[in-house]
Amino acid sequence: MNDFANAKDFLLLADSSQRLGLINTLKQSIAPFSYQSGDQRFLLSSPYLQSEILEVHELHVLQASLAQIGFSQVKVIIYLRDQIGLASALFSQLVRQGAGISSLPFPEDSSSYGKYFKQICDHRSTLERFAAVFGEENLIVRLFHPQILKNKSVLEDFLDIFSLAWSEAFVIPKADTKAFAKPGPELLGRVNQKIPPSPSLARVKLRELIMESFEQLFTAQAYEFSSELFQAYLAAYAEPNEWVRKNFFPKRSQLFPSRAMPEKTTRDLSEQELDNIANMLADLWLEQEKT
Template structure:
Protein backbone atom coordinates (compact mmCIF):
# COMPACT_ATOMS: atom_id res chain seq x y z
CA UNK A 1 0.00 0.00 0.00
CA UNK A 2 1.24 3.49 -0.85
CA UNK A 3 0.11 6.22 1.54
CA UNK A 4 1.09 9.65 0.23
CA UNK A 5 0.44 13.05 1.79
CA UNK A 6 2.61 16.16 2.08
CA UNK A 7 0.75 16.93 5.31
CA UNK A 8 2.54 14.05 7.02
CA UNK A 9 5.56 16.32 7.11
CA UNK A 10 4.01 19.77 7.42
CA UNK A 11 1.41 18.90 10.08
CA UNK A 12 3.00 16.07 12.09
CA UNK A 13 5.82 18.07 13.62
CA UNK A 14 6.34 16.23 16.91
CA UNK A 15 7.57 12.77 17.84
CA UNK A 16 4.32 12.14 19.70
CA UNK A 17 2.25 12.82 16.57
CA UNK A 18 4.38 10.48 14.47
CA UNK A 19 4.17 7.77 17.11
CA UNK A 20 0.39 8.08 16.96
CA UNK A 21 0.53 7.69 13.17
CA UNK A 22 2.69 4.59 13.57
CA UNK A 23 0.20 3.12 16.05
CA UNK A 24 -2.69 3.76 13.64
CA UNK A 25 -0.80 2.04 10.81
CA UNK A 26 0.06 -0.91 13.05
CA UNK A 27 -3.60 -1.25 14.03
CA UNK A 28 -4.41 -1.64 10.33
CA UNK A 29 -1.87 -4.44 10.11
CA UNK A 30 0.84 -2.34 8.46
CA UNK A 31 4.14 -3.10 10.17
CA UNK A 32 6.72 -3.11 7.35
CA UNK A 33 7.00 0.61 6.64
CA UNK A 34 9.27 2.58 4.31
CA UNK A 35 9.28 6.37 4.46
CA UNK A 36 10.00 7.78 1.01
CA UNK A 37 10.83 11.46 1.36
CA UNK A 38 11.34 13.68 -1.68
CA UNK A 39 13.75 16.52 -0.98
CA UNK A 40 13.55 19.81 -2.85
CA UNK A 41 15.82 22.83 -2.80
CA UNK A 42 14.63 24.98 0.14
CA UNK A 43 14.38 28.17 -1.95
CA UNK A 44 12.20 26.35 -4.49
CA UNK A 45 10.09 25.01 -1.64
CA UNK A 46 9.59 28.52 -0.30
CA UNK A 47 8.57 29.64 -3.78
CA UNK A 48 6.02 26.85 -4.07
CA UNK A 49 4.73 27.20 -0.49
CA UNK A 50 4.10 30.90 -1.01
CA UNK A 51 2.11 30.34 -4.21
CA UNK A 52 0.09 27.63 -2.45
CA UNK A 53 -0.58 29.97 0.47
CA UNK A 54 -2.00 32.63 -1.86
CA UNK A 55 -4.17 30.02 -3.58
CA UNK A 56 -5.46 29.07 -0.12
CA UNK A 57 -6.47 32.64 0.75
CA UNK A 58 -3.33 34.14 2.28
CA UNK A 59 -2.64 37.88 2.12
CA UNK A 60 1.15 37.55 2.37
CA UNK A 61 2.94 39.97 0.05
CA UNK A 62 6.04 37.76 -0.16
CA UNK A 63 7.40 34.51 1.28
CA UNK A 64 8.51 34.82 4.92
CA UNK A 65 12.19 34.59 5.90
CA UNK A 66 13.61 31.07 6.34
CA UNK A 67 13.33 31.19 10.14
CA UNK A 68 9.53 31.25 9.91
CA UNK A 69 8.40 28.19 11.88
CA UNK A 70 6.17 26.70 9.20
CA UNK A 71 8.57 27.24 6.29
CA UNK A 72 11.58 26.20 8.40
CA UNK A 73 9.96 22.91 9.33
CA UNK A 74 9.34 22.01 5.70
CA UNK A 75 12.70 23.22 4.36
CA UNK A 76 14.94 21.66 7.03
CA UNK A 77 15.44 18.22 5.50
CA UNK A 78 17.85 17.04 8.19
CA UNK A 79 15.24 17.62 10.89
CA UNK A 80 12.56 15.90 8.82
CA UNK A 81 14.67 12.79 8.26
CA UNK A 82 15.80 12.58 11.87
CA UNK A 83 12.24 13.05 13.16
CA UNK A 84 10.81 10.24 11.04
CA UNK A 85 13.85 8.01 11.60
CA UNK A 86 13.46 8.29 15.37
CA UNK A 87 9.97 6.77 15.11
CA UNK A 88 10.10 4.44 12.10
CA UNK A 89 13.81 3.58 12.27
CA UNK A 90 16.76 4.88 10.21
CA UNK A 91 16.57 1.85 7.93
CA UNK A 92 13.04 2.84 6.84
CA UNK A 93 14.06 6.22 5.41
CA UNK A 94 14.38 6.43 1.61
CA UNK A 95 15.44 9.97 0.60
CA UNK A 96 15.05 11.02 -3.03
CA UNK A 97 15.93 14.27 -4.78
CA UNK A 98 12.86 16.06 -6.11
CA UNK A 99 14.22 16.93 -9.52
CA UNK A 100 13.04 15.62 -12.87
CA UNK A 101 16.51 14.58 -14.00
CA UNK A 102 16.87 12.46 -10.86
CA UNK A 103 13.58 10.57 -11.34
CA UNK A 104 13.50 7.18 -13.01
CA UNK A 105 12.55 7.92 -16.64
CA UNK A 106 12.16 11.56 -15.52
CA UNK A 107 8.80 10.64 -13.97
CA UNK A 108 7.95 10.76 -10.27
CA UNK A 109 5.33 8.04 -10.85
CA UNK A 110 7.98 5.78 -12.37
CA UNK A 111 10.34 6.72 -9.57
CA UNK A 112 7.94 5.72 -6.77
CA UNK A 113 7.03 2.47 -8.51
CA UNK A 114 10.71 1.63 -8.92
CA UNK A 115 11.33 2.18 -5.20
CA UNK A 116 8.41 0.00 -4.08
CA UNK A 117 9.33 -2.72 -6.58
CA UNK A 118 6.20 -2.50 -8.70
CA UNK A 119 7.08 -4.08 -12.05
CA UNK A 120 3.70 -3.43 -13.65
CA UNK A 121 4.40 0.24 -14.34
CA UNK A 122 4.53 -0.35 -18.11
CA UNK A 123 0.87 -1.37 -17.99
CA UNK A 124 -0.19 1.98 -16.51
CA UNK A 125 -1.44 5.01 -18.38
CA UNK A 126 0.62 7.87 -17.00
CA UNK A 127 -1.39 11.10 -16.74
CA UNK A 128 0.05 14.40 -17.90
CA UNK A 129 1.23 16.95 -15.36
CA UNK A 130 -1.73 18.74 -13.77
CA UNK A 131 0.02 21.34 -11.63
CA UNK A 132 0.07 24.85 -13.05
CA UNK A 133 2.63 27.51 -12.18
CA UNK A 134 1.06 30.87 -11.45
CA UNK A 135 2.72 34.13 -12.52
CA UNK A 136 3.58 37.09 -10.31
CA UNK A 137 0.73 39.10 -11.81
CA UNK A 138 -1.61 36.16 -11.18
CA UNK A 139 -0.56 36.03 -7.53
CA UNK A 140 -1.08 39.78 -7.23
CA UNK A 141 -4.61 39.50 -8.63
CA UNK A 142 -5.46 36.49 -6.48
CA UNK A 143 -4.12 38.15 -3.33
CA UNK A 144 -6.35 41.18 -3.99
CA UNK A 145 -9.30 38.84 -4.53
CA UNK A 146 -8.48 37.18 -1.20
CA UNK A 147 -8.90 40.57 0.50
CA UNK A 148 -12.36 41.10 -0.96
CA UNK A 149 -13.60 37.51 -1.19
CA UNK A 150 -12.13 35.38 1.63
CA UNK A 151 -11.94 31.61 1.31
CA UNK A 152 -14.05 31.06 4.42
CA UNK A 153 -16.91 32.97 6.03
CA UNK A 154 -17.74 31.91 9.59
CA UNK A 155 -15.60 28.79 9.09
CA UNK A 156 -17.60 27.74 6.04
CA UNK A 157 -16.40 27.74 2.40
CA UNK A 158 -17.30 30.97 0.66
CA UNK A 159 -19.57 30.08 -2.32
CA UNK A 160 -18.46 33.25 -4.12
CA UNK A 161 -14.98 31.78 -4.55
CA UNK A 162 -16.19 28.92 -6.75
CA UNK A 163 -13.60 28.53 -9.56
CA UNK A 164 -11.65 31.73 -8.87
CA UNK A 165 -8.33 29.94 -8.34
CA UNK A 166 -8.79 27.75 -11.43
CA UNK A 167 -9.59 30.84 -13.50
CA UNK A 168 -6.45 32.67 -12.35
CA UNK A 169 -4.37 29.53 -12.89
CA UNK A 170 -5.72 29.21 -16.42
CA UNK A 171 -5.10 32.78 -17.57
CA UNK A 172 -2.05 33.76 -15.51
CA UNK A 173 0.23 30.76 -15.70
CA UNK A 174 2.47 31.72 -18.62
CA UNK A 175 5.53 32.35 -16.49
CA UNK A 176 6.20 30.94 -13.04
CA UNK A 177 6.46 33.34 -10.12
CA UNK A 178 10.02 33.51 -8.80
CA UNK A 179 10.90 34.87 -5.37
CA UNK A 180 13.46 37.66 -5.20
CA UNK A 181 17.12 36.68 -5.51
CA UNK A 182 17.92 37.84 -1.97
CA UNK A 183 15.43 35.31 -0.55
CA UNK A 184 16.89 32.56 -2.72
CA UNK A 185 20.27 33.30 -1.17
CA UNK A 186 18.83 33.55 2.36
CA UNK A 187 17.19 30.12 2.07
CA UNK A 188 20.33 28.55 0.60
CA UNK A 189 22.46 29.92 3.42
CA UNK A 190 20.00 29.03 6.19
CA UNK A 191 19.77 25.37 5.19
CA UNK A 192 23.22 24.69 3.75
CA UNK A 193 24.29 22.68 6.82
CA UNK A 194 21.09 20.62 6.63
CA UNK A 195 21.59 20.00 2.90
CA UNK A 196 25.23 19.07 3.46
CA UNK A 197 24.24 16.59 6.17
CA UNK A 198 21.76 14.95 3.78
CA UNK A 199 24.39 14.73 1.06
CA UNK A 200 27.02 13.26 3.38
CA UNK A 201 24.66 10.62 4.73
CA UNK A 202 22.66 9.65 1.65
CA UNK A 203 24.24 11.07 -1.51
CA UNK A 204 28.03 11.09 -0.92
CA UNK A 205 28.63 10.68 -4.66
CA UNK A 206 27.12 14.11 -5.34
CA UNK A 207 29.05 17.36 -5.00
CA UNK A 208 25.80 19.06 -3.97
CA UNK A 209 22.29 17.66 -3.85
CA UNK A 210 20.74 20.85 -5.23
CA UNK A 211 21.59 23.34 -7.92
CA UNK A 212 22.61 26.68 -6.42
CA UNK A 213 21.77 28.66 -9.53
CA UNK A 214 19.63 31.74 -8.96
CA UNK A 215 16.82 31.84 -11.57
CA UNK A 216 16.84 34.93 -13.74
CA UNK A 217 13.62 36.81 -14.24
CA UNK A 218 12.76 36.67 -17.91
CA UNK A 219 11.27 39.30 -20.14
CA UNK A 220 7.67 38.28 -19.39
CA UNK A 221 8.15 38.69 -15.63
CA UNK A 222 9.88 42.05 -16.09
CA UNK A 223 6.88 43.25 -18.10
CA UNK A 224 4.51 42.10 -15.34
CA UNK A 225 6.59 43.97 -12.76
CA UNK A 226 6.16 47.14 -14.81
CA UNK A 227 2.39 46.60 -14.89
CA UNK A 228 2.30 46.15 -11.11
CA UNK A 229 4.27 49.37 -10.57
CA UNK A 230 1.71 51.27 -12.63
Protein backbone atom coordinates in the same frame (compact mmCIF):
# COMPACT_ATOMS: atom_id res chain seq x y z
CA MET B 1 -4.72 2.76 -1.05
CA ASN B 2 -5.99 6.19 -1.88
CA ASP B 3 -4.86 9.44 -0.30
CA PHE B 4 -4.61 9.13 3.49
CA ALA B 5 -7.16 11.94 3.95
CA ASN B 6 -5.99 14.83 6.12
CA ALA B 7 -3.36 13.36 8.41
CA LYS B 8 -3.57 16.30 10.81
CA ASP B 9 -7.33 15.85 11.25
CA PHE B 10 -6.73 12.16 11.90
CA LEU B 11 -4.23 12.91 14.66
CA LEU B 12 -6.51 15.48 16.27
CA LEU B 13 -8.99 12.63 16.81
CA ALA B 14 -6.51 10.89 19.13
CA ASP B 15 -8.13 8.92 21.97
CA SER B 16 -11.60 9.56 20.59
CA SER B 17 -14.29 7.22 19.31
CA GLN B 18 -14.04 8.90 15.87
CA ARG B 19 -10.38 8.03 15.57
CA LEU B 20 -10.99 4.43 16.64
CA GLY B 21 -13.80 4.29 14.11
CA LEU B 22 -11.44 5.42 11.36
CA ILE B 23 -8.87 2.83 12.42
CA ASN B 24 -11.54 0.12 12.21
CA THR B 25 -12.58 1.37 8.77
CA LEU B 26 -8.99 1.12 7.55
CA LYS B 27 -8.70 -2.34 9.06
CA GLN B 28 -11.78 -3.46 7.15
CA SER B 29 -10.44 -1.98 3.90
CA ILE B 30 -7.29 -4.13 4.05
CA ALA B 31 -8.98 -7.25 5.48
CA PRO B 32 -9.72 -8.83 2.06
CA PHE B 33 -5.99 -8.82 1.27
CA SER B 34 -4.91 -10.37 4.57
CA TYR B 35 -5.99 -13.83 3.43
CA GLN B 36 -3.73 -13.79 0.39
CA SER B 37 -0.48 -15.71 0.61
CA GLY B 38 2.86 -13.98 0.95
CA ASP B 39 3.75 -10.58 2.29
CA GLN B 40 1.29 -7.81 1.57
CA ARG B 41 2.39 -4.24 0.97
CA PHE B 42 0.11 -1.23 1.24
CA LEU B 43 0.76 2.35 0.24
CA LEU B 44 -0.63 5.18 2.35
CA SER B 45 0.04 8.52 0.69
CA SER B 46 -0.67 12.09 1.65
CA PRO B 47 1.15 15.42 1.28
CA TYR B 48 -0.06 16.21 4.79
CA LEU B 49 2.22 13.61 6.33
CA GLN B 50 5.12 16.00 5.85
CA SER B 51 3.48 19.40 5.70
CA GLU B 52 1.09 19.04 8.65
CA ILE B 53 2.68 16.55 11.05
CA LEU B 54 5.46 18.75 12.36
CA GLU B 55 5.96 17.39 15.89
CA VAL B 56 7.58 14.14 17.01
CA HIS B 57 4.73 13.32 19.39
CA GLU B 58 2.29 13.54 16.46
CA LEU B 59 4.38 11.03 14.53
CA HIS B 60 4.26 8.71 17.55
CA VAL B 61 0.45 8.87 17.41
CA LEU B 62 0.61 8.01 13.70
CA GLN B 63 2.98 5.12 14.37
CA ALA B 64 0.71 3.72 17.09
CA SER B 65 -2.32 4.06 14.83
CA LEU B 66 -0.61 2.16 12.01
CA ALA B 67 0.24 -0.63 14.46
CA GLN B 68 -3.41 -0.76 15.56
CA ILE B 69 -4.50 -1.08 11.95
CA GLY B 70 -2.24 -4.11 11.63
CA PHE B 71 0.93 -2.97 9.88
CA SER B 72 3.95 -4.89 11.17
CA GLN B 73 6.59 -2.83 9.37
CA VAL B 74 6.51 0.74 8.11
CA LYS B 75 8.81 2.25 5.51
CA VAL B 76 8.68 6.01 4.97
CA ILE B 77 9.32 7.28 1.44
CA ILE B 78 10.34 10.93 1.39
CA TYR B 79 11.03 13.01 -1.71
CA LEU B 80 13.14 16.12 -1.10
CA ARG B 81 12.89 19.15 -3.38
CA ASP B 82 15.33 22.03 -3.64
CA GLN B 83 14.15 24.91 -1.47
CA ILE B 84 13.75 27.46 -4.28
CA GLY B 85 11.25 25.27 -6.12
CA LEU B 86 9.68 24.04 -2.89
CA ALA B 87 9.07 27.50 -1.44
CA SER B 88 7.47 28.87 -4.61
CA ALA B 89 5.22 25.78 -4.90
CA LEU B 90 4.25 26.03 -1.23
CA PHE B 91 3.42 29.72 -1.62
CA SER B 92 1.07 28.94 -4.51
CA GLN B 93 -0.47 26.00 -2.65
CA LEU B 94 -1.27 28.09 0.42
CA VAL B 95 -2.98 30.91 -1.48
CA ARG B 96 -4.93 28.36 -3.54
CA GLN B 97 -6.26 27.01 -0.25
CA GLY B 98 -7.35 30.49 0.81
CA ALA B 99 -4.45 31.65 2.96
CA GLY B 100 -4.04 35.39 3.36
CA ILE B 101 -0.26 35.32 2.95
CA SER B 102 0.77 38.21 0.70
CA SER B 103 4.49 37.56 0.15
CA LEU B 104 6.94 34.67 0.12
CA PRO B 105 8.68 34.86 3.52
CA PHE B 106 12.42 35.11 3.97
CA PRO B 107 13.99 32.14 5.81
CA GLU B 108 14.59 34.26 8.91
CA ASP B 109 10.97 35.49 9.02
CA SER B 110 9.61 34.87 12.54
CA SER B 111 5.93 35.15 11.60
CA SER B 112 3.72 32.05 11.72
CA TYR B 113 4.00 31.67 7.94
CA GLY B 114 7.75 32.20 8.08
CA LYS B 115 8.14 29.47 10.70
CA TYR B 116 5.94 27.14 8.66
CA PHE B 117 8.04 27.62 5.51
CA LYS B 118 11.20 26.96 7.51
CA GLN B 119 9.79 23.72 8.93
CA ILE B 120 8.89 22.48 5.46
CA CYS B 121 12.12 23.59 3.77
CA ASP B 122 14.54 22.31 6.43
CA HIS B 123 15.10 18.79 5.11
CA ARG B 124 17.50 17.86 7.91
CA SER B 125 14.80 18.61 10.47
CA THR B 126 12.23 16.56 8.52
CA LEU B 127 14.49 13.51 8.24
CA GLU B 128 15.58 13.67 11.87
CA ARG B 129 11.93 13.89 12.97
CA PHE B 130 10.83 10.82 11.00
CA ALA B 131 14.00 8.89 11.89
CA ALA B 132 13.39 9.51 15.60
CA VAL B 133 10.06 7.66 15.37
CA PHE B 134 10.35 5.14 12.53
CA GLY B 135 14.13 4.62 12.54
CA GLU B 136 16.62 5.91 9.98
CA GLU B 137 16.89 2.42 8.50
CA ASN B 138 13.21 2.65 7.51
CA LEU B 139 13.55 5.92 5.60
CA ILE B 140 13.70 5.78 1.81
CA VAL B 141 14.94 9.20 0.75
CA ARG B 142 14.82 10.36 -2.88
CA LEU B 143 15.51 13.66 -4.61
CA PHE B 144 12.77 15.39 -6.56
CA HIS B 145 14.61 16.90 -9.51
CA PRO B 146 14.31 16.17 -13.27
CA GLN B 147 18.06 15.58 -13.58
CA ILE B 148 17.96 12.94 -10.84
CA LEU B 149 14.60 11.19 -11.22
CA LYS B 150 14.60 7.98 -13.22
CA ASN B 151 13.90 8.93 -16.84
CA LYS B 152 13.06 12.40 -15.49
CA SER B 153 9.75 11.03 -14.23
CA VAL B 154 8.65 10.97 -10.60
CA LEU B 155 6.23 8.13 -11.42
CA GLU B 156 8.96 5.93 -12.92
CA ASP B 157 11.26 6.84 -10.06
CA PHE B 158 8.59 5.87 -7.55
CA LEU B 159 8.00 2.52 -9.25
CA ASP B 160 11.74 1.89 -9.17
CA ILE B 161 11.62 1.93 -5.36
CA PHE B 162 9.41 -1.17 -5.50
CA SER B 163 11.27 -2.75 -8.45
CA LEU B 164 8.12 -2.47 -10.55
CA ALA B 165 8.32 -2.10 -14.32
CA TRP B 166 6.73 0.78 -16.17
CA SER B 167 3.68 -0.08 -18.26
CA GLU B 168 2.17 1.90 -21.11
CA ALA B 169 -1.20 0.71 -19.81
CA PHE B 170 -0.87 2.93 -16.75
CA VAL B 171 -3.41 5.74 -16.57
CA ILE B 172 -1.44 8.91 -15.84
CA PRO B 173 -3.36 11.54 -13.88
CA LYS B 174 -3.26 15.05 -15.25
CA ALA B 175 -1.38 17.54 -13.11
CA ASP B 176 -4.14 19.63 -11.56
CA THR B 177 -2.12 22.54 -10.20
CA LYS B 178 0.91 24.60 -11.17
CA ALA B 179 2.85 27.16 -9.20
CA PHE B 180 1.71 30.70 -9.93
CA ALA B 181 4.06 33.18 -11.56
CA LYS B 182 4.67 36.52 -9.93
CA PRO B 183 2.62 38.54 -8.97
CA GLY B 184 -0.12 35.88 -8.88
CA PRO B 185 0.45 34.58 -5.33
CA GLU B 186 0.92 38.09 -3.92
CA LEU B 187 -2.36 39.24 -5.46
CA LEU B 188 -4.34 36.12 -4.55
CA GLY B 189 -3.12 36.24 -0.96
CA ARG B 190 -4.43 39.79 -0.70
CA VAL B 191 -7.72 38.83 -2.37
CA ASN B 192 -8.05 35.97 0.14
CA GLN B 193 -7.92 38.49 2.96
CA LYS B 194 -11.06 40.15 1.59
CA ILE B 195 -12.75 37.04 0.15
CA PRO B 196 -11.85 34.12 2.43
CA PRO B 197 -13.15 30.61 1.64
CA SER B 198 -16.64 29.83 2.92
CA PRO B 199 -18.94 26.78 2.63
CA SER B 200 -21.75 28.92 1.19
CA LEU B 201 -22.65 27.97 -2.38
CA ALA B 202 -22.27 31.55 -3.62
CA ARG B 203 -18.77 31.83 -2.15
CA VAL B 204 -17.72 28.42 -3.47
CA LYS B 205 -18.76 29.44 -6.99
CA LEU B 206 -17.02 32.80 -6.62
CA ARG B 207 -13.81 31.14 -5.45
CA GLU B 208 -13.96 28.82 -8.47
CA LEU B 209 -14.22 31.86 -10.74
CA ILE B 210 -11.30 33.53 -8.99
CA MET B 211 -9.12 30.44 -9.32
CA GLU B 212 -9.98 30.07 -13.02
CA SER B 213 -8.92 33.68 -13.58
CA PHE B 214 -5.60 33.21 -11.79
CA GLU B 215 -4.96 29.93 -13.62
CA GLN B 216 -5.33 31.70 -16.96
CA LEU B 217 -3.18 34.69 -16.02
CA PHE B 218 -0.37 33.37 -13.85
CA THR B 219 0.66 29.80 -14.75
CA ALA B 220 2.58 30.34 -17.99
CA GLN B 221 5.92 31.06 -16.31
CA ALA B 222 7.83 30.03 -13.20
CA TYR B 223 7.79 32.17 -10.08
CA GLU B 224 10.58 34.76 -10.09
CA PHE B 225 12.57 35.23 -6.90
CA SER B 226 14.19 38.56 -6.21
CA SER B 227 17.99 38.34 -6.08
CA GLU B 228 17.92 39.02 -2.33
CA LEU B 229 15.33 36.31 -1.61
CA PHE B 230 17.07 33.83 -3.93
CA GLN B 231 20.41 34.23 -2.16
CA ALA B 232 18.75 34.12 1.27
CA TYR B 233 17.21 30.72 0.56
CA LEU B 234 20.47 29.31 -0.82
CA ALA B 235 22.39 30.50 2.23
CA ALA B 236 19.80 29.47 4.83
CA TYR B 237 19.63 25.83 3.73
CA ALA B 238 23.20 25.23 2.61
CA GLU B 239 24.20 23.66 5.95
CA PRO B 240 21.10 21.43 6.40
CA ASN B 241 21.41 20.29 2.78
CA GLU B 242 25.05 19.38 3.29
CA TRP B 243 24.08 17.31 6.35
CA VAL B 244 21.49 15.46 4.24
CA ARG B 245 24.03 14.89 1.47
CA LYS B 246 26.64 13.43 3.84
CA ASN B 247 24.18 11.15 5.60
CA PHE B 248 21.96 10.00 2.73
CA PHE B 249 23.71 10.81 -0.57
CA PRO B 250 27.46 10.63 0.18
CA LYS B 251 28.33 9.87 -3.46
CA ARG B 252 26.88 13.17 -4.66
CA SER B 253 29.11 16.25 -4.69
CA GLN B 254 26.14 18.40 -3.67
CA LEU B 255 22.58 17.56 -2.70
CA PHE B 256 20.77 19.34 -5.54
CA PRO B 257 22.02 20.53 -8.94
CA SER B 258 23.08 24.17 -8.84
CA ARG B 259 20.46 26.80 -9.57
CA ALA B 260 21.39 29.96 -11.43
CA MET B 261 19.58 33.16 -10.58
CA PRO B 262 16.88 33.31 -13.30
CA GLU B 263 16.85 36.27 -15.62
CA LYS B 264 14.24 38.79 -14.55
CA THR B 265 11.47 39.25 -17.11
CA THR B 266 8.89 41.29 -15.20
CA ARG B 267 8.88 44.45 -13.12
CA ASP B 268 8.10 43.96 -9.44
CA LEU B 269 4.97 45.81 -8.36
CA SER B 270 5.16 47.93 -5.25
CA GLU B 271 3.21 46.97 -2.13
CA GLN B 272 0.80 49.82 -2.82
CA GLU B 273 0.27 48.71 -6.41
CA LEU B 274 -0.41 45.15 -5.27
CA ASP B 275 -2.86 46.37 -2.63
CA ASN B 276 -4.69 48.58 -5.13
CA ILE B 277 -5.02 45.85 -7.77
CA ALA B 278 -6.12 43.23 -5.22
CA ASN B 279 -8.70 45.59 -3.70
CA MET B 280 -10.10 46.39 -7.13
CA LEU B 281 -10.35 42.70 -8.06
CA ALA B 282 -11.92 41.78 -4.73
CA ASP B 283 -14.51 44.56 -4.99
CA LEU B 284 -15.45 43.48 -8.52
CA TRP B 285 -15.80 39.85 -7.50
CA LEU B 286 -17.79 40.69 -4.37
CA GLU B 287 -20.22 42.69 -6.50
CA GLN B 288 -20.57 39.70 -8.80
CA GLU B 289 -21.29 37.46 -5.80
CA LYS B 290 -24.37 39.57 -5.01
CA THR B 291 -25.92 39.06 -8.44
